Amino acid sequence: MKSKTFDRRTVLRACAAGLAFAGLPRLASSQALSGTVRIWTFLGADGQSPREVVLREIIERFTRNHPDVDVVVEAQPFQELEVKFVAASAQNRAPDVIWMRDTFLGLVQQRGALANLDDLLSAEFKTNVLPDLYPVFAEKSVFDGKRSSLPLWPSPAQAIFYRKDALAELGLEAPPLTWDEFIPVAGRLTKGDRLGFGLPTNDNSVSAFINILSGFGPSIFDATTGQFDVAGAEAKEVGNVVRQLVANGALSSTLLNAMGDDIQDQFASGRFAIVQAFAPRFQQYKQIAAAYDGNDLAVSAWPGFGDRPPAVLLGPYWTVGVSAKSANPALATAFVESLYSREASMSWAKTAGLVPDRMSALKDPYFGTPEAADIHNFTELLSAPGVMTFPQRMPDITKVFPVMNTALQELIGTDESVDAILDRAKSTLGW
């Protein structure tokens, strides 16, 4: 065997090469983490809502850790985010990071506007953070094996908010969780100027009709087409529920085209005992409560039909992606990763009352305190047996909510037969 001796010069060269090799990732990383990250979200950089405060904290933390980075938040109306992003992407002026609703994710992904995060996320994130996110949300962002985005703020989206003081008048602690029992209770809660139940029926991205339908469980969505049977027996049952709620005075037949914000404001002023509400706004609802004590606000799942479990439809919820045309995708991805740090999860929870994105964060002693009781209620909903999401690619997603809301308005405000209303909705959708 031939022995080999190393002279001093060779050893020094090898050491220098080794050091240089070891320093490469660090060097590459520091080179990538400079520049500007443009973010499109519905949250304002200077806003005072709890979620805006937390986003500001996260940005400050990120720029403190990366002094050569500038984070620019360009707030957009929430319902325009996906459309503007796709248009901007086509014109090569898309932001680096984009907030989207999960219901639009399939369309945005189809347009090729999103980067494949599998290529961008750090190994540490893939190993430690991805498995720590709620799988039901995280897996919906994977299209054909490629991760297009990361879900933010796991929550049941459209939940039932109720006033404990109003329910206490009937000797109840919470609304019943089957429609058979819920309907008479909602009727009895109507008293004076207060209505038992308030539904937003004019939003373009949610529909109470589908939330009520979700009481039949995940089978309402066809696994192949992503559609639901608009004029089927289950939809007709939803129509009958709505009609009964109107008949017993729980729903007003003249409150037909209120939007989510209208319901929120009117709930604060005491017009409703129970409402459909966007779950991440729970803290905001508490803060603006005027006609009742904010501590009397509580959250519930939607009632189920028959002996089915209470329904929790997870969506539309927010999800964050990186533009396929980002000039600095590594920096953009690093910022996205910072939204899911342990500190960020705790901030979303403590300041904004949101369920932490990372399941392991729930082990923090904070979640054992009474202050975190509301978060616990939301966490329980997330692990309830009736949990479901919208299909990954729901057809006619831009039409289905307005069409079903118009049908809902007709169910509430007219005497036309349920069959005729649903047949018309089906025909409008062309399903």
Added chain:
Amino acid sequence: MQHPPLASQHSLDVLARRARLVGSSLVGPALLLVVAINILPAIYGFYLSLHEVFFFGNEGFAGLKNYTELLRDSFAWQAIGRSLLFTFASLAIAVPLALLAAMGVRRLGRWGSVLLTVLLVPWAMSPIVVALLWKWILVPSPGGLVGAIFTAFGMPPQDLLTDPVLAMPTLIIVAVWRNFAFATIILIGGLGQIPRDLYKAASVDGLDAWESFCKITLPLLAPSLLIVISMLTISYFNEVQLIIGLTGGGPIRQTSTLAYSLYHTGFVELNQGKGNAIAVIMFLINMGLIAVYIRILGKQAGAAA
């Protein structure tokens, strides 16, 4: 008859050509701007109306499919009907109100100017701000101004924006409130052009105030009135921001006008091909209305002259 020498004629032609050149070069940039921001987008809009365009993706030539679908759609015809109802009902309130306000402002002198300034505030505000303001005024629960007025009279709060019967009249009132002051300004100008001597002569002839109004004011104010009617017609027919902010086209499509359908189809359903087809139809209806007004205005202006 003596003809000018040819050389002089040539010089005049050169001068005229230069003058035209200078004129064209002065108008040119503005013309280019009009072409760039009005004509080219309009042509492109028409081009898109002949295509299947969804979520900013052109999915191919569709011919007249978007138009035929619209013409077969009963909701589209209902939307046209609602647009005309909204337009002419608003006009029927706004024009007399503007005329009354104009006469009142002229009579009040300096205080009239103050009143006019106050009346102009809503017109100067963004329509979407006006919508949000009225939404709060009309909110049918404690805290809403109108709700409090109903309560003061022992009546329950009324869902003025969400009741299928009340939503359209409420929308019309808000639309009139927003821009009748604009019409008032034009009518004040028109009233100022009527010679006062005519009223003195009418008084000497024994005409009372109503007869003076009918026989002097209205005929001489006709050109101003027709300008007001033309501009308000276009404004009301194309109104969309107030509808988005106040009713979102509901309840049960009761405030879904053609302009709102354009917004909803193009920007909510993201069917930009069909949205552009609605825009072309709106353009044609606008042109038709303008043609009618120009015809009437031309006759009236000729009569006045």
